[in-house]
Amino acid sequence: MRGIETIEQDLLAVQTEDARAKAVANERYQYALTLIGILLLGLSAWATILVRRALAAEAETRRMLQRTASSDEMTGLSNRRGFMDALHRSVARSSDGRKELAYAIFDIDRFKSINDTYGHAAGDAVIAEVARRAVATFRARDLVGRIGGEEFGVILPAANQAEAMEACARMRAAIEAEPIMIDGKSIGVTVSVGVSQLHREETVESLMARADHALYEAKNSGRNVVRLAA
Structure with missing residues (x-):
């Protein structure tokens, strides 16, 4: 009987040890699964971060390219392309007559003489400083652009004639x-x-042509003045 009891005890011990081993193995397996x-x-989160960074970098690159395509390197203002795009949008929003819009064009008087007397580098510096002073005098909503060599344009949304004339005189x-x-x-x-x-249903071309004519009158009347188009 004792022999049988001993065998049973040994079998029970083996079974118990086997159960413990399986439990340990299962615990380690679960632990490994948890770690995995x-x-x-973690890898997914890091991959998400990398993707977001890549998308943000791509978006910033696109914005930089757009700014480069529509900005004037010398002054930092909108170049003619960027300015004309903005002017077309502004006219489209205001052409029904419900929103006022003014446009101004100005250029530096006797600029060729400045270039001839002081050199082209000085002429470039004058253009940059004129741009800086002009931007400083207009409202934040107004857009100043360099549309030619020494020629600038200004979009003045929600400005009537008196307000536009006053703003340009101040500039x-x-x-x-x-x-x-x-x-x-x-x-x-x-x-x-x-x-x-801007007149009701007026085109961009007509708006600019009338301002050009007013600028011509300003030049012919002695320069350094502001003239309003008819």
């Missing part, structure tokens, strides 16, 4: 107020300005 799950979650005075210092040389600079108010 955590690792996969003209700010540019004339102090000479521009270039390499120790004092250069007096003035601008002439033409302003047009």
Whole structure:
């Protein structure tokens, strides 16, 4: 009997040990699965971060390319392409007459003389400073763009004739107020300005042509003045 009991005890011990081994193995297996799950979650989160960073970098690259395509390198203003796109959008929003819109064009008086006297580098510096002073005088909602060599355009949304004329007169005075210092040389600079108010259902071409004519009148009347288009 004792022999049988001993055998049974041995079998029970073996079964118990086997059960413990299986439990340990199962615990280790579950632990390994948990680690793998955590690792996969971590990799997934990191992959998500990398994808988001890549998408953000791509979007920023697109924005930079768009800014480069529509910005003037010398002044930081909108170039002619960017400015014209904005003007077309503004006119489209205001052509029904329910929203007022004014457009102005101005250029630097006797700019060729500045270039001939002080050199092209000084001329470029004058253009950049005129741009800076112009932007500083207009409202944040107004858009100033460089649309030619020494020629600039301004979009003034929600501005009537009186407001547009006042804003342009303020800009003209700010540019004339102090000479521009270039390499120790004092250069007096003035601008002439033409302003047009958008008529109901008027085209961009007509709006610009009327402002151009007003600018021509400003030049012919002695320069350094603001003229309103008919």
